Amino acid sequence: MTSPAGPPEGAGSGGHDGRRLRLIAVTACPTGIAHTYMAAEKLAQAAEALGHRIKVETQGSIGAENVLTDSDISQADAVIIAADTEVDRGRFAGKPLLAVAVAEGIHHPEQLIERARQAPVYRGGGGAGAAGAAMAAAVGGKGRGITYKALMNGVSYMIPFVVVGGLLIAVSLALGGHATSHGLVIPEGSFWKHVNDIGVIGFTLMVPVLSGYIAYAIADRPALVPGMIGGWIANTGALYGSKSGAGFIGAIVTGFLAGYTVLWIKRVRVPRFVQPIMPIIVIPVLATSAVGLFFVYVLGKPIAWVFEHLTDWLGGLTGASAAVLGVLIGLMIAFDMGGPVNKTAFLFGAGLVSKNPEVMGMCAAAIPVPPLGQGLATLLRRQMFDEQERETGLAALFMGFFGITEGAIPFAAARPARVIPANMAGGAAAGAIAGLAGVKDRVPHGGPIVAVLGAVAGVPMFLVAMAMGAAVTGLLTVTLMSLGRPRPGLARGIMAPVGSGAQVGSVAVVPLPEAGHRPEVLSGYLTERTVRPFLAADHKETAIREMAGLLGESGAVRDEDALVSAVLAREGLGTTGLGEEIAIPHAKTDAVGAPVVGFARSAEGIEWGSMDGTRARLIFMIAVPEAGAENEHLRILALLSRRLMDRGFRERLLMASDPGEVMRVLAEVR
Numbered sequence: 276m277t278s279p280a281g282p283p284e285g286a287g288s289g290g291h292d293g294r295r296l297r298l299i300a301v302t303a304c305p306t307g308i309a310h311t312y313m314a315a316e317k318l319a320q321a322a323e324a325l326g327h328r329i330k331v332e333t334q335g336s337i338g339a340e341n342v343l344t345d346s347d348i349s350q351a352d353a354v355i356i357a358a359d360t361e362v363d364r365g366r367f368a369g370k371p372l373l374a375v376a377v378a379e380g381i382h383h384p385e386q387l388i389e390r391a392r393q394a395p396v397y398r399g400g401g402g403a404g405a406a407g408a409a410m411a412a413a414v415g416g417k418g419r420g421i422t423y424k425a426l427m428n429g430v431s432y433m434i435p436f437v438v439v440g441g442l443l444i445a446v447s448l449a450l451g452g453h454a455t456s457h458g459l460v461i462p463e464g465s466f467w468k469h470v471n472d473i474g475v476i477g478f479t480l481m482v483p484v485l486s487g488y489i490a491y492a493i494a495d496r497p498a499l500v501p502g503m504i505g506g507w508i509a510n511t512g513a514l515y516g517s518k519s520g521a522g523f524i525g526a527i528v529t530g531f532l533a534g535y536t537v538l539w540i541k542r543v544r545v546p547r548f549v550q551p552i553m554p555i556i557v558i559p560v561l562a563t564s565a566v567g568l569f570f571v572y573v574l575g576k577p578i579a580w581v582f583e584h585l586t587d588w589l590g591g592l593t594g595a596s597a598a599v600l601g602v603l604i605g606l607m608i609a610f611d612m613g614g615p616v617n618k619t620a621f622l623f624g625a626g627l628v629s630k631n632p633e634v635m636g637m638c639a640a641a642i643p644v645p646p647l648g649q650g651l652a653t654l655l656r657r658q659m660f661d662e663q664e665r666e667t668g669l670a671a672l673f674m675g676f677f678g679i680t681e682g683a684i685p686f687a688a689a690r691p692a693r694v695i696p697a698n699m700a701g702g703a704a705a706g707a708i709a710g711l712a713g714v715k716d717r718v719p720h721g722g723p724i725v726a727v728l729g730a731v732a733g734v735p736m737f738l739v740a741m742a743m744g745a746a747v748t749g750l751l752t753v754t755l756m757s758l759g760r761p762r763p764g765l766a767r768g769i770m771a772p773v774g775s776g777a778q779v780g781s782v783a784v785v786p787l788p789e790a791g792h793r794p795e796v797l798s799g800y801l802t803e804r805t806v807r808p809f810l811a812a813d814h815k816e817t818a819i820r821e822m823a824g825l826l827g828e829s830g831a832v833r834d835e836d837a838l839v840s841a842v843l844a845r846e847g848l849g850t851t852g853l854g855e856e857i858a859i860p861h862a863k864t865d866a867v868g869a870p871v872v873g874f875a876r877s878a879e880g881i882e883w884g885s886m887d888g889t890r891a892r893l894i895f896m897i898a899v900p901e902a903g904a905e906n907e908h909l910r911i912l913a914l915l916s917r918r919l920m921d922r923g924f925r926e927r928l929l930m931a932s933d934p935g936e937v938m939r940v941l942a943e944v945r
Contacts, residue, residue: 296327298391299343299351303334303358304377312916313853314357314380315341320920321384329388333913334362353391355380360424361492364397372397378886381854398550421493422531429489429530430688433481434663437685438670440477445677447471448724478681482510482526485688489530494537497554501537501562505529508567512615515575518622522613523684528574529566536562578615597633597710604634605641605706605744609698612645612680612687625719632732636714639678639731640740641702642721646675646682647741648701648748649694656753657901658841658864664689675745678722690756697751705744712736756847796941797911800897801872804828806934810875810894818881819843819860822896825873831898837866838898852883857919858891859912862898870899872911874937876929893919893928918944 300318304310315331322329332343343366348354353371356362357380364372373394379387451467453460461468486506490498508514509525521528540558549557607620624638653660653668660668667685674682687694715732718725723741726734796802807825812818823838832838841862845851852858858881873896880890897911918924924943931937 296352296392297350298322298327298329298353298355298388299347300329300331300355300380301334301343301358301362302331302377302380303360303362310359310377310381310853310916312913313920314377314384316917316920317381317384318355318357318387321388325385325388327388334358334360353394354397355387355391357381357387361428367397370397371395382887425489425492425531425534426527427689428492429485429487429527430685431663432488433485433688434667434685436477436481436484437681438667440474440479440481441674441679441682442670443470443474443477445474445674445679447474448677452724452728479510481681481684482520482523483507485523486526486530486533489527490533490537493531493534494541497541497558498534498537498562500559501533501566502530504563505533505566505570508570509574512575512578515571515579517575517579517615518618521574521578521615522611522617523688524611525570525574525578527688529570532569533562533566536565581615581619597637597713598707600634601637601640601706601708601710602703603706604637604710605644605702605704606699607702608638608641608680608706609645609702609748610695612684612698617680621719624716632715632717633710633713635716635719636731636733636737637706637709639716639721639725640705640709640714640737641744642678642680643675643723643741644701644705644744644748645680645687645698646671647745648698649683649686649752650675651745651749652686652697652752652756655749656756656840656844658837658862658866659753659756659844659847676722677724678720680721686752693755694752697748697755700751701744701746701748703744704747705740708740708743709737712740714740796938797872797914797944798870800870800911801874801938801941802829803934803938805871805873806937807873807875808934808937810877810881812877813879813881815846815881815883816843818877818891818894819846819896822860822873822875822894825875826867826871826896826898829871829873831867831869831871833868834866838862838864841866842896842898850884850886852885852891853916853919854885854887854889855919855925856880856889856892857895857925858883858885858893859895859897859915861896861912863901864898865901867898867900870897870911872897874941893925914944 300315302311302314302318304314311333315333318331319329330343330347331341333340345366348366348370351370354367354373356364356372356374357377358374359377362374364374371391371394373387373391375387447461447467447470451461451465451471453462461471483503483506486509487499487503490502490505506526506529509529510520510522512518512520537558540561541553545553545557604620604624607616610616621638621642624635627634650668650670650672653665653671657665664686671682671686683694683698687698712733714737716725716730716737717732718728718730720730723738725731726737731737805825805828807821810818810821812821819842820839823832823835823842826832826838827835841864842860845862846860851860875894877890877892877894880892881894883891885891895915924940927940928937931940
């Protein structure tokens with residue numbers, strides 16, 4: 276490849292050396308929606324202006340599009356990855372590769388193309404670590420950076436193990452278990468015992484998988500083994516003198532510890548002949564040893580100490596009031612869901628099951644509260660949770676019935692600051708009620724299943740305790756998730772009512788184009804009824820409510836308040852302000868009966884939290900129903916995002932004099 280000789284002489288010059296380059300790129304963002312396509316469009320425009328050829332693969336929520344072939348890669352002069360998510364770089368080995376955050380692809384595409392020419396050749400084994408560093412630098416520590424991405428990567432890989440393991444254990448206990456003084460016991464050698472063993476394996480793998488894929492997201496493949504082995508060590512208390520492992524909290528610690536240890540080792544300069552074995556031998560061995568020994572000798576001792584002293588402390592409370600003891604046991608059971616604090620409370624209750632079954636009754640009532648409460652939260656406010664979380668919520672309800680507290684771990688790992696306090700509040704309520712009511716459980720197990728099997732005395736109050744605990748957890752979870760988000764009801768007094776006012780009225784009186792000549796815009800989802808020349812709102816909250824009212828003009832909105840809540844919930848996951856004075860708030864919700872799109876402008880612009888700091892003047896709102904629409908909102912977002920990168924198109928939208936002209940401009944979106 277010819278080396279660069281000087282600055283470009285102008286558009287169409289073909290770059291530094293006058294040669295037309297063949298470039299390839301991959302764009303991706305955490306949600307896989309707008310920014311993915313905006314970056315792709317900007318890179319394509321910049322390459323054309325500079326006289327180069329480029330093919331951009333987009334890795335969006337609707338799947339990879341415009342996928343790079345082996346031929347594309349072999350002929351490429353350089354590779355650009357503009358992504359805030361994990362992108363496999365193994366296929367680009369031997370090519371100059373530049374990895375940056377997706378925002379760079381949107382705001383500095385020309386600079387990226389010039390930088391890509393001088394990028395170092397990718398030799399393999401680097402990967403996400405470099406991307407993570409670039410990403411963190413680009414994001415500047417704001418919003419959901421590498422820490423959040425790594426945590427969610429671990430949770431997403433962990434969920435199948437939780438669901439499969441938990442459901443197999445639950446089914447085997449229900450159909451093959453018998454209540455005994457040792458808990459629910461499945462006869463050895465039976466069919467259901469084998470099913471249970473398989474489920475236990477799934478649950479056992481859950482913690483190391485969480486740890487391993489947190490590490491993987493930080494430092495790529497070399498971090499996977501240290502992360503998984505570190506997670507296994509964290510979950511095996513016998514390795515560091517504890518009767519209980521550190522559970523999922525320990526896995527989060529080892530995941531980040533392994534990831535950043537690998538990143539640190541990667542920065543060490545080594546001779547060239549050692550480089551090929553670094554990612555497959557040297558880094559995994561060193562990092563695994565360092566993480567494992569650090570946990571055993573440094574972190575493990577405090578965990579064992581906590582376990583021992585918590586047990587002694589609880590023993591000293593047996594004479595305390597039932598309510599106080601119930602609250603404390605409930606708090607401990609719900610705190611780490613299988614970790615040392617949870618295990619301390621459970622083993623304390625199990626040890627007294629024959630002498631003081633009331634203590635086990637408190638444990639049994641608190642045990643199912645976290646999964647039942649989190650499952651209830653996904654039913655109470657479905658729009659706050661994505662599809663995978665809603666499915667996990669149903670599985671959590673099932674696991675909660677069978678007393679499997681770990682069913683709530685995916686929610687706690689994803690949102691520890693909100694979910695763990697909610698779980699603890701519900702567990703405390705359940706434990707206190709069971710204690711006051713004198714509920715007795717004569718088997719060391721919990722959940723409604725022990726009442727069904729006849730092991731509980733005081734069944735009505737046992738059920739009340741669990742129901743109240745789950746309700747507290749569910750309601751507190753959605754409340755905490757809502758904190759920091761604008762409350763839709765506050766906007767009512769400020770919003771210009773639909774159908775009143777000069778601006779709103781102007782939409783209604785503009786004559787429609789003649790039948791047969793009316794442009795179909797965005798598959799017919801946007802009509803003149805859902806176009807407003809200018810919003811009355813001056814900040815995001817009121818703008819969203821006003822836009823929801825505008826969508827209501829289509830007749831497709833069933834519940835305007837629910838639509839507003841769903842859109843605000845989506846904003847809570849990350850701003851829909853795309854930069855370039857654009858915002859595209861959107862939601863997938865049963866508050867609408869059919870897909871609908873609205874558009875309005877803001878004369879002064881509205882602060883939307885856009886990454887480039889611009890105020891939104893062009894605002895689209897997209898809403899599609901939960902069922903039947905599949906990924907229609909993602910398709911619309913992709914179309915809009917690409918077209919809105921054209922400055923001339925944006926200017927025509929801003930200059931359009933009435934809804935009819937707006938419709939004619941938007942008809943260009945294909």
